[in-house]
Amino acid sequence: MTDHERPVDERPTVDHLGRPTNEAARVLAETGVDPSVDRQTELERIAIWFDERTGASHILRATLRKVFPDHWSFLLGEIALFSFVILVATGVFLTFFYVPSAAPVTYQGPYTPYQGQEVSAAYDSVMRLSLEVRSGLLMRQVHHWTAVIFVAVIVLHLSRVFFTAAFRRPRELNWIIGFGLLLFAIAEGVTGYSLPDDLLSGTGARIIYSAAMSVPFIGPYLSFLVFGGEFPTTAFISRFFVLHVMLLPALFAGGIASHVGLVFLQKHTQFRGPVERETNVVGRHFWPGQAFVSGGLFFLTAAVVAAIGGLVQINPIWAYGPFQPSLVSSPSQPDWYVGWLDGALRIFPPIEPTILGITIPSAFIPGVLIPGALFTLVAVWPWVDKLITHDNREHHLLDWPWEQPIRAATGMALLVFFALLTLAGGNDVLSVFLTASVEELTHIFQILVIVGPIVTWLVTYALARARLQRPPPDALEAEAEEHPGRPRHRGMAVQRTADGGFEEVEA
Amino acid sequence: MTTADDRRSRRAASRRERRAERAVLASFGVTALAGVALLVLYAFGGETQLEGILLAGCLGGLGVGIVVWAQELMSNDVRIEERHSLASSPEEQAAFEDAMVDEEGFTRRRALQLGLLGALGGLAAALAIPVLSLGPAPGRSLFRTAWRQGSRVVGPDNQPVRPESIPIDGVLTVFPEGNVGSGDSQTLLIHVGADRLQLQGQAAQWAPEGFVAYSKVCTHAGCPVGLYRAVQGSLICPCHQSTFDVLRGAVPTFGPAARPLPQLPISIVDGVFVAQGDFPEPVGPSFWNVHSGGADGE
Numbered sequence: 127m128t129d130h131e132r133p134v135d136e137r138p139t140v141d142h143l144g145r146p147t148n149e150a151a152r153v154l155a156e157t158g159v160d161p162s163v164d165r166q167t168e169l170e171r172i173a174i175w176f177d178e179r180t181g182a183s184h185i186l187r188a189t190l191r192k193v194f195p196d197h198w199s200f201l202l203g204e205i206a207l208f209s210f211v212i213l214v215a216t217g218v219f220l221t222f223f224y225v226p227s228a229a230p231v232t233y234q235g236p237y238t239p240y241q242g243q244e245v246s247a248a249y250d251s252v253m254r255l256s257l258e259v260r261s262g263l264l265m266r267q268v269h270h271w272t273a274v275i276f277v278a279v280i281v282l283h284l285s286r287v288f289f290t291a292a293f294r295r296p297r298e299l300n301w302i303i304g305f306g307l308l309l310f311a312i313a314e315g316v317t318g319y320s321l322p323d324d325l326l327s328g329t330g331a332r333i334i335y336s337a338a339m340s341v342p343f344i345g346p347y348l349s350f351l352v353f354g355g356e357f358p359t360t361a362f363i364s365r366f367f368v369l370h371v372m373l374l375p376a377l378f379a380g381g382i383a384s385h386v387g388l389v390f391l392q393k394h395t396q397f398r399g400p401v402e403r404e405t406n407v408v409g410r411h412f413w414p415g416q417a418f419v420s421g422g423l424f425f426l427t428a429a430v431v432a433a434i435g436g437l438v439q440i441n442p443i444w445a446y447g448p449f450q451p452s453l454v455s456s457p458s459q460p461d462w463y464v465g466w467l468d469g470a471l472r473i474f475p476p477i478e479p480t481i482l483g484i485t486i487p488s489a490f491i492p493g494v495l496i497p498g499a500l501f502t503l504v505a506v507w508p509w510v511d512k513l514i515t516h517d518n519r520e521h522h523l524l525d526w527p528w529e530q531p532i533r534a535a536t537g538m539a540l541l542v543f544f545a546l547l548t549l550a551g552g553n554d555v556l557s558v559f560l561t562a563s564v565e566e567l568t569h570i571f572q573i574l575v576i577v578g579p580i581v582t583w584l585v586t587y588a589l590a591r592a593r594l595q596r597p598p599p600d601a602l603e604a605e606a607e608e609h610p611g612r613p614r615h616r617g618m619a620v621q622r623t624a625d626g627g628f629e630e631v632e633a
Numbered sequence: 634m635t636t637a638d639d640r641r642s643r644r645a646a647s648r649r650e651r652r653a654e655r656a657v658l659a660s661f662g663v664t665a666l667a668g669v670a671l672l673v674l675y676a677f678g679g680e681t682q683l684e685g686i687l688l689a690g691c692l693g694g695l696g697v698g699i700v701v702w703a704q705e706l707m708s709n710d711v712r713i714e715e716r717h718s719l720a721s722s723p724e725e726q727a728a729f730e731d732a733m734v735d736e737e738g739f740t741r742r743r744a745l746q747l748g749l750l751g752a753l754g755g756l757a758a759a760l761a762i763p764v765l766s767l768g769p770a771p772g773r774s775l776f777r778t779a780w781r782q783g784s785r786v787v788g789p790d791n792q793p794v795r796p797e798s799i800p801i802d803g804v805l806t807v808f809p810e811g812n813v814g815s816g817d818s819q820t821l822l823i824h825v826g827a828d829r830l831q832l833q834g835q836a837a838q839w840a841p842e843g844f845v846a847y848s849k850v851c852t853h854a855g856c857p858v859g860l861y862r863a864v865q866g867s868l869i870c871p872c873h874q875s876t877f878d879v880l881r882g883a884v885p886t887f888g889p890a891a892r893p894l895p896q897l898p899i900s901i902v903d904g905v906f907v908a909q910g911d912f913p914e915p916v917g918p919s920f921w922n923v924h925s926g927g928a929d930g931e
Contacts, residue, residue: 226899260679264688267681296719329856329872336854338920346775346920350768356775357855357917358816393716407714418703425696429689436685451816452789452806452849454857456871471854471889472873478891480924487919488891489854522716554874563872565887 137162137174183581190413195396200288202283207382208427209276213314214375216269223259225251226367228360237444245319245448248323248363252443268435273318274485275431277311279461284308288507288537290524292395292519298508300388303381305505310378312463317370319441319461323363326441328449330460332357333471337493342484358451395524404522457554466544469551470496473571498539531590538577538586546575653705660698667691760802776915776926778848780897784809786822786846786906793905796842799824802863806849809908817916819857820897821848822906823879825866831881832896839898839909846897846906847883848916851875853890855918868894892919 138151138160146152154160166174177183177605194200227247233240235253245253255262284304287293292303316334320327335357340347354361370538393407402408446455459467463554474492478485503510514532528536549556552569667690674683721729786794787810799805799822802835807822809816827843839845847868848856856872866880875890883894895916898909915923 193712212752260675261681261684263681264684268685294812332856333854333872339855339918339920342921346771347768350767350771351764354768356771356817393714401711401713405716407716408711410709411712415703415707415709418699418707422696422699422703425692425699427696429691429693429696432685432692433689434685436682436688451814452819452857454859454871456860458871468873474889476875476885476889476891478919483925484921485919487923488852488889489918492889493854554871568874568888624729 150474185557188315189390190411191410192390192408193380193407194412194416195394195402195407195409196416197397199286200394201423202279202286205427206279206283207386208424209272209279209431210378210382211424212272212428212431213269213276216265216272217371217375219265220255220269221371223251223255223262224248224367226321226364227515228323228363233448240444240448243448246323246363248321249443249448252322252324256443264432264436268431268442271434271438272431273315274440274461274463277308277315277461280308280311280319281463284504285537285541289527289534290395290397291511291521291530291533292524293508294511296392296510296520296522297388300385300392301508303385303388305501307378307381307385309501310374310381314370314374314378315463317366317374320366321363321370322441322443323449324443324446325449325453325455325456326443326446328358328451329458330464331362333468333493333576337411337489339470340487340490341494342486342490345487358449387505393522395522399524402523404520407522419557422485439481457552459552459555462548465551466547467493467497467551469547469549469553469571472553473547473550473568473575475572478559500543504540528590528593531587535583535587539583542582543575543579546571546578547632550575650706652744653701657698657702657706660694660701663694664691664698665694672694686701707877773926775917775920775923778911778916779809779815780820780908780911781809782908782910784908785898786820786908787813788812789813794822795905796824796844796901799844801826801843804861806857807846807906817850820846820869821849821858821861822846822899825879829866829880833882835898836896839896839900841899841901842919844899844901844906845879846899847877847879847894848912849894850917851890852885852892852894852917852919853888857896892923 136148136150138154139147140151141147146155150160150162173183225247229247230244231247231250233243233245233250233253235241235250236257237253240253252266256266257263287301287304318331320331331353334347335353338352339345341348350356350367352362353359354365394409396402396408399408410419445452459465470492471489474488476488477491478488480486511530511533515530525533527537550568553567553571554564556562557567560567562570645700657691667687671684671687671691713925720726786807787795788805788807791810791813793810794805794807801824803824805822809818810816823842823846823878824844830837830840830843830845832840832845847858849859851858851870851872853870853875855875856870858868858870858875858877860869860871861867861879862869866878867886868877868879868883868887869875870890873889875888876886877890877894878886882896885891885893892914895912895914897912899906900909901907915926
């Protein structure tokens with residue numbers, strides 16, 4: 127039996143003039159008693175109440191019966207979404223305690239080294255939240271760790287979409303939206319870790335100020351508009367706060383809604399398989415199977431960040447001390463997702479030409495131009511990919527990474543480039559471990575960031591070509607190889623036909 | 634398949650289901666217990682590590698329970714749904730175009746369209762006004778600091794600095810009197826020793842008795858140049874490792890900085906350090922017209 131034909135107790139219906147059109151309505155008109163009410167549960171009555179006012183049943187039923195392909199890598203985007211939810215929840219808690227003000231106050235909390243010292247109200251409030259509010263430190267550390275994981279999972283999700291070519295027509299638009307979400311997430315991270323107004327966060331803000339300043343012609347205006355004057359200003363704490371808790375989350379939430387909405391509309395991509403075609407989507411119903419797995423994954427994500435947030439210290443602002451413009455900690459590393467920018471700033475040679483009276487500041491090329499160019503390349507990749515593959519057809523079946531060697535090689539080269547720059551951003555820390563001088567390491571990294579990506583490109587290209595030229599094993603073997611550990615549901619499956627009906631097919 | 638086989642496999646399936654049910658219930662039990670334990674812990678004053686573990690147990694139990702429930706006890710059948718083309722039919726596209734532009738005569742009024750564009754341009758300009766209010770125009774502010782001719786050099790304690798208070802190889806962060814903590818005026822006063830300094834011309838006169846003062850703001854990305862290696866006479870920025878040669882006018886010798894740290898002209902008057910004027914060049918990170926104001930001071 128197909129489930130949309132399940133018999134339900136008939137409810138009274140009337141036409142537009144209020145005349146009964148069925149038996150139940152006639153009974154209701156004569157006796158004043160709805161004969162179907164007794165047979166409804168409370169839940170049904172609530173559902174009916176809402177449906178009479180929204181007509182939602184029709185749409186919701188279709189949603190519950192939507193089919194979602196099943197592959198572990200498709201969960202990365204969900205984890206990013208869940209991280210955002212956790213960030214909002216913990217962030218709201220932090221906001222109740224945080225004071226977005228650079229106004230000087232005298233520290234009088236329990237941390238003896240700073241008692242009596244003048245600190246900003248922002249630093250004071252984060253100290254109080256961390257050391258005096260019960261479970262405050264837990265919430266703060268969960269928030270910070272989740273932010274760290276959030277960006278990491280977004281990058282993994284982006285890599286999955288890239289290497290499997292899920293961005294191809296008709297999903298170019300969602301690639302752009304997703305790319306925007308990555309930028310918002312990084313901006314959220316940077317504005318967020320600047321808020322405690324400790325020595326490390328102030329250093330990060332200062333570097334952002336200098337990078338903005340380096341833009342030819344508009345740089346000084348740009349940094350003055352963002353920071354409200356010459357660094358350090360008293361304005362930037364409250365401005366970053368507004369960006370962090372209001373503007374960026376709103377943009378992000380809107381972006382997520384359209385991102386997920388488009389996945390719903392366009393239906394998820396899938397890997398090739400025995401029944402998977404360009405014209406169908408194979409997987410589990412959204413309700414209850416997929417929704418329960420996702421719901422469980424949400425709590426598991428929250429559990430992991432709760433454990434890390436409770437057990438592993440992050441950003442101990444009492445150890446860094448309050449921000450003072452004439453002090454800096456050494457070593458000073460930003461959160462990982464901007465480490466590559468710091469690395470680029472560290473190892474780029476001191477080039478600062480002045481042409482016709484116009485100086486190109488040394489921070490401009492590594493701090494603005496290179497990141498801008500790379501991010502633009504990532505953003506427009508769907509169109510670059512079309513140039514490489516000469517393919518503008520619709521695709522709902524995913525590629526395996528090796529199927530397009532140039533794409534795989536370029537993706538790997540970019541990842542290696544970012545990874546090397548991130549390592550270079552810790553050259554002072556590495557020099558302690560490797561007992562090499564910072565100078566030597568810097569020179570090594572200057573060579574590595576050029577050679578590394580080129581070698582990676584060539585090796586990846588060769589490996590992908592070799593994999594492509596391997597004689598194809600028979601279809602079933604290939605299937606088992608491509609989906610290790612995936613339960614094979616041989617036997618009958620229910621297929622939804624184009625006209626909305628259902629039929630059983632052999633899977 | 635024989636009936637006996639069938640029965641056996643059904644029994645195995647139901648055993649599996651019972652096991653899964655027990656696992657789900659146990660997980661939910663962990664959640665409930667961890668939640669209560671968290672409350673008790675809170676009441677006794679809380680402890681960050683334990684709170685984290687209990688919260689993880691509380692959430693993790695729920696997560697494991699729900700996932701096991703979904704994977705073991707719900708239909709795991711493969712479903713197949715047809716994809717439908719998202720694009721509207723050419724007729725629908727044409728109808729939309731009619732509704733959008735043709736039917737109401739919107740496109741026929743060319744002059745009004747241009748007028749509307751112009752009006753929107755004006756609106757954009759009007760909206761730029763509040764944006765411009767976000768910060769002052771930089772003007773000359775990047776070319777100036779709080780140092781003036783005759784400013785007394787003070788330490789972080791706002792006390793005038795005497796030559797005898799800084800031993801050789803000693804370093805002190807100094808400010809113009811009345812501007813302690815100032816971001817752009819922070820300066821490093823270093824006692825190098827007259828015999829080691831190799832300054833040329835005017836720069837040498839700005840360094841009395843082997844003391845030399847450089848801006849503490851890195852010319853690369855604006856960090857305080859906080860590390861002094863007395864043996865080499867070099868200043869190092871901990872942010873990006875720009876290194877400056879203190880003995881020879883703080884020219885960059887390593888790292889990404891390309892511009893020397895500007896030298897503050899100082900002299901000793903009545904036994905304390907006094908500035909002879911502002912820095913001759915802009916301090917801090919470079920910007921596009923950083924070299925245009927040099928003529929000002931000379």
